Structures are given as C-alpha cells and as structure tokens.
Amino acid sequence: MRGSVLRRVALAAAAVALAAGCTPDAVGGGGTAGPTRAPAPTSATPGTAPPASSPGTDGKPPSPTGTPSTGAPASKPLMGDGDESEQVRELQARLRQLDFFDRAPTGFYGKMTAGAVERFQKRRGLPETGSVDEATWQRLVSLTHEPTADELKPATTNKLDTPDPRCMTGRVLCISKESRTLAWMIDGKVVSSMDVRFGSENTPTREGTFSVGWKARKWTSTIYHTPMPYAMFFSGGQAVHYSADFAARGYNGASHGCVNVRDRAKLSALFDEVKVGDKVVVHW
Numbered sequence: 001m002r003g004s005v006l007r008r009v010a011l012a013a014a015a016v017a018l019a020a021g022c023t024p025d026a027v028g029g030g031g032t033a034g035p036t037r038a039p040a041p042t043s044a045t046p047g048t049a050p051p052a053s054s055p056g057t058d059g060k061p062p063s064p065t066g067t068p069s070t071g072a073p074a075s076k077p078l079m080g081d082g083d084e085s086e087q088v089r090e091l092q093a094r095l096r097q098l099d100f101f102d103r104a105p106t107g108f109y110g111k112m113t114a115g116a117v118e119r120f121q122k123r124r125g126l127p128e129t130g131s132v133d134e135a136t137w138q139r140l141v142s143l144t145h146e147p148t149a150d151e152l153k154p155a156t157t158n159k160l161d162t163p164d165p166r167c168m169t170g171r172v173l174c175i176s177k178e179s180r181t182l183a184w185m186i187d188g189k190v191v192s193s194m195d196v197r198f199g200s201e202n203t204p205t206r207e208g209t210f211s212v213g214w215k216a217r218k219w220t221s222t223i224y225h226t227p228m229p230y231a232m233f234f235s236g237g238q239a240v241h242y243s244a245d246f247a248a249r250g251y252n253g254a255s256h257g258c259v260n261v262r263d264r265a266k267l268s269a270l271f272d273e274v275k276v277g278d279k280v281v282v283h284w
Contacts, residue, residue, distance in 0.1 A: 076133065076134075077129075077131040077132060077133050078132050078133060078134060078137055079091060079109055079131065079132040079137075080109060080114075080130075080131035080132070081109055081110065081111070081114055081130070081131070082109060082110075083108075083109040084107055084108045084109065085107060086107060088105075088106075088107050088108065088109045088113070089105040089106070089107035089152055089153075090105075090147055090152065091109075091113070091117075091132060091137075091140070092105035092106065092107075092113060092116075093105045093147035093151045093152050094140050094141070094144040094147060095113075095116045095117070095120060095140070096151070097144045097145070097147070097151070098120065098140075098143065098144060100116040100117075100119050100120045101113065101116040103157050104153070104154045104157040105147075105151075105152055105153070105154075114130035114131070115130070117129075117130050117131065117132055117136065118130040120136070120140065121136055124139055126139065157195050158179050158180050158181050158195050159179060159181075160176070160179060160181050160183055160190065160193055161176050161178050161179040161181070163183065163185065163188075163190075164176070164281055164283040166209055166279075166281045166283070167183070167185050167188075167281050168185075168188040169187065169188065170186075170187065170278075170279055171185075171186050171274075171275070171278045171279065172184075172185045172186075172278070172279040172280070172281055173212070173232070173234075173240060173274065173278065173279070173280045173281070174281050174283075175196060175240075175259055175280065175281065175282045175283070176283060176284070177198060177205070177207070177282070177283065177284050178283075178284050180195060180196055180197065180198075180251075181193055181194070181195060181196060182194050182195075182196045182240065182259065182261065184270055184273065184274070191273075192266060192269070192270060194261055194262075194263050194266045194267065194270075195261070195262055195263065196240075196259050196260060196261055197243065197246045197250075197251060197253070197254065197255060197259075197260040197262070198254065198255060198257075198259060198260075199238075199254055199255045199256060199257035199258065200254040200255075200256075203254075203255070203256045203257045204257065205238060205255070205257050205258070205259060205282060206235050206238060206257070206282065207282045207283060207284070208235075208281075208282060209279065209280070209281050210234040210235050210279070210280040210281075210282070211234065211277055211278065211279055211280060212232050212233070212234055212274060212275070212276050212277060212278050212280060213233050213234060213276065214233050214276060215231065215232050215233070215271065215274070215276060216228075216231045216233075217229065217230060217231075217271065219231040219241070221237075221256075223237070223256075224256060227244070228241040228242075228258070229241060229242040229264070229267075230242050230261075230264075230267045230268055230270075230271040232271065232274055232280075234280040235280075237257070237258075238257045238258050238259070239258050239259070240258070240259040240261065240267075240280075241258055241259075241260065241261065241267075242260075242261050242262075242264050242267050242268075243255065243258075243260035243261065243262060245260075246260040246261070246262040247262040247263075247264070250262070259282070
C-alpha cells in the first residue's frame with residue numbers, strides 16, 4: 001500500500017517537472033532542476049529571420065546570391081612590355097606617324113613604347129594602361145596608314161637634317177652634330193645614313209672640311225688601346241669608326257674625339273665604298 005502511494009507521488013512530480021520545461025539533462029546530480037533555457041531559433045521557427053549564411057562544406061563562405069555581377073571583364077592586351085615582334089614594329093611605325101614615337105621602329109616593346117602608347121591613349125580618351133588592347137589598336141589603325149618598308153625599317157634612328165652646302169658636290173661623308181647623323185652623299189644625293197656619336201667636352205670632335213687620309217679595316221687605338229674597326233681617319237687621330245660601346249650604351253657615353261658609328265653592318269658597307277681622298281664635312 002505504502003509502495004503504491006510512493007509511486008503515485010513520484011509520477012506526479014515528474015509530470016510537474018515536464019510541464020515546467022525541464023529536460024532530463026537539466027536535472028543536476030543533486031536532483032534539483034537547473035534554469036530553463038529557450039530553444040535557439042531556427043529557420044523552421046515561424047516569425048523568425050533566416051540565419052546568416054554559413055560556411056560550405058569546403059570551409060569557404062558561400063557566394064552571395066541574387067546580386068548580379070556589374071564588372072566587365074578586363075580587355076586582354078595584344079601587346080605589352082617585353083614583347084618583341086613585327087606587330088610591335090608596326091605599332092611603333094604607326095605611333096611615329098602621329099609623332100608619339102620619335103625613334104626608328106625596333107620591334108621591341110620597352111618603356112619608350114609603353115610611354116608613347118600611354119600618351120596616345122590619353123589623347124584619345126582611352127584607359128591609360130601603356131599596353132595595347134583591341135580598342136587601342138583599332139583606334140590607332142583608323143588614324144594611320146599602313147607603314148611602308150622605309151617607315152618600318154628606316155635608314156637611321158635619327159632624322160637627317162638639311163645637308164650643309166659643302167656636302168652638295170662630290171663624294172662626301174656629311175656629318176651633322178645637330179642631328180647626330182652621318183650621310184654618305186654623292187653629288188648631293190644621300191646614298192646611305194647612320195647614327196653617330198661624338199667626343200666629349202674635354203675631347204671634342206673637330207668641325208670643318210677634311211678628307212679621308214687613310215683607312216684601316218682593323219685598328220686599335222695606340223693611345224687608348226681600344227678597337228677601332230673600319231676606321232677612316234680624317235683629322236690627325238680622329239676617325240669615323242665602329243664603336244661597340246656606342247652600340248651597347250648609346251648616347252650615355254662619348255668618344256675621345258672620333259665619330260662613333262653603332263651599326264657595324266652599315267659601316268662595313270660604307271667602308272668598302274669610301275676612297276682615300278673623299279671629302280669629310282663635320283658641321284652643326
């Protein structure tokens with residue numbers, strides 16, 4: 001009898017505990033109920049906001065949905081820094097037609113070409129990237145003509161100036177300090193031309209009218225002990241000759257008074273044409 005009463009009391013107490021929201025885990029080891037906790041809201045709970053995006057199975061946040069992409073894909077460059085090709089040569093020739101590039105085309109895309117492209121892009125309202133994309137190329141083509149063979153591979157990097165009057169008769173090496181060029185002229189007509197470099201302030205190249213005194217296909221300076229291939233002496237120790245230093249360093253250097261040439265092939269051909277006694281004119 002007493003056992004039945006105890007069982008009924010225990011069942012009643014359990015019913016009260018369940019009605020109060022307790023769970024079996026909420027009962028401490030001492031048999032007392034802990035504080036009740038409200039269940040966390042879920043997306044299935046009516047009237048609650050959906051949970052924030054949770055990481056995917058790879059641990060990365062999921063891509064946002066419902067927001068269309070507004071960025072246009074970047075235009076792929078056709079030509080850029082470090083490229084070397086005949087198309088780069090054509091690019092340089094076309095830029096030269098518009099006075100954005102002031103040298104002979106080389107076919108190599110370096111800093112000077114990038115700067116010329118950027119100036120063209122700025123003038124035409126294009127993105128100033130310094131590289132050539134389809135839009136830049138098409139705009140340039142529309143404003144220029146197809147380069148001729150002479151435009152693609154001109155005789156000299158520097159533009160020839162008006163020949164000195166002393167160069168207009170006979171066979172003359174007409175050398176201009178103003179344009180830094182040598183023009184081989186016969187009876188007033190330019191046969192060939194090439195870039196040249198002169199002496200420094202301390203060892204200037206003499207100006208005036210001279211003649212080729214002697215020639216040496218292979219020669220080494222007896223003063224500076226440097227090679228002077230294809231030397232054509234016109235004033236004491238001063239000569240027109242090939243300079244490997246000029247070919248490598250350009251106008252960052254200077255000679256000891258000679259007229260340096262950096263195009264060995266052109267000078268080799270000229271050396272075979274020039275005769276002892278031909279006139280040499282060095283002028284501004």
